[in-house]
Amino acid sequence: MPPSQPPARARDLGVLIGTLPTGPLNAITDVPGVRVGQTTIDDGADLHTGVTAIVPADYRGLPAAVAVGNGYGKLVGSTQVDELGVIETPILLTGTLSVFRVADALLTWLLDRDPAATSLNPVVGETNDGFLSDIRRRPITPEHVVAALDSASADLPAEGCAGAGTGTCALGFKAGIGTASRRLSNGGVLGVLVQANFSGTLTVLGTPIPATEAVGEPGGNSCMIVVATDLPLDARQLGRVARRAVFAMGRVGSDFAPGSGDYAIAFSTTRSAAFDEGELRGVFQATTEAVEEALLNSLTAAHSVTGYQGHTRYAVPHHLVTAASTQL
Structure with a gap:
């Protein structure tokens, strides 16, 4: 068993991704108006799950798009985002079998705030945390959802x-939530939040770090990526951004297994879409850099967990990550 280690971000371990500068927090919350709330369920035994809420300040009608890498998953509300090119609600993430309970609770929260609403499209994504958490118990309650939103x-x-x-794993190690951001030369900000739970061989700046103790976990299990920006991109341009976000999973070693649901949702906090197509190159760079760093943060910030049925997933040893950063 690896020795215990304090959580750290990839940048703290000497891993510098790309060339663009980060925002002040190096997080999705660097995008003005974007907030994040979370509820964690960890009983120290069979339950390791929770809710993560990405809440734009004024979410009704923001330009948005969804990209699907592998469609083996449940992304509630995605078809209407595809059809209309907007989101109407905050974006929530949870475990697979709790996704419908979270969607219902989100709908109730929204209806309570808009007595005149008769149609709303809650957007809720998931990954399967059943290796470390008793997923069949579906422990998420409306109170957990409200707590994430209100916090x-x-x-x-x-x-x-x-x-x-709380209960997700990636690339043979314990993973979880990760975030990062980039500032562009035109003054815009792009931020990313990921829920990492997929298979492959961890790769840090081109150096593979194979997991030697990852046994018993099926391949795949998915990744959710949320990209936010204050740049005035329209839904079509955001679709291009979302696809690059999925592509970036390959930079950290994803094998894009057939049993994986890999999705990206990209949205802009600016409704007046008027972005020069020729400037998208920088946006694509910001996206791939931020996604790569967020995915690495989801691993380096995680701690080892023993959960359901005694299954254990260890955190990636930080000295291996640091060593990889010095091999360039």
Whole structure:
């Protein structure tokens, strides 16, 4: 068993991704108006799950798009986002079998705030945390959802074993929630939050770090990526951004297994879409850099967990990550 180690962000371990500068927090909450709230369920035994809420300040009708890498998953509300090119609600993440309870609770929260509403499209994504958590118990309650929504703040979100990432694993190690951001030369900000739970071989700056103790876990299990920006992108352009977010999973070693649901949702906090197509190159770079760093943060910030039926997933040893960063 690896020795215990304090959580750290990839940048703290010497891993510098790309060339663009980060925002002040290096988080999705660097995008003005974007807040994150989380509820964590961890009983120290069979339950390791939770809810993560991404809450734009004025979410009704924001330009948005969804990209699907592998469609083996449940992303509630995605078809209407595809059809209309907007989101109407906050974006929530949770465990697979709790996704419908979370969607219903989100709908109730929204109806309570809009007595005139007769049609709303809750957007809720998931990954399967059943290796470490008793997923059949579906422990998420409306109170957990409301707590995540009402606690949303512009602070640095907790990473690793927090919220919807409490029981997730990736690339043979314990993973969870990760976030990162990039500032562009035109003054815009792009931020990312991930729920990492997929298979492959962890790769840090091109150096593979195979997991030697990852046994008993099926391949796949999914990844949710949320991209936010204040740049005035329209839904079509955001679709291009979302696809690059999925592509970026390959930079950390995803094998894009057929049993994995890999999704990206990209939205803009600016409704007046008027972005020069020729400037998308920088946006794509910001996206791939931020997603790569967020995915690494989801791993380096996590701690080892023993959960359901005694299953254990260990945190990636930080000295291996640091060593990889020096091999360039």
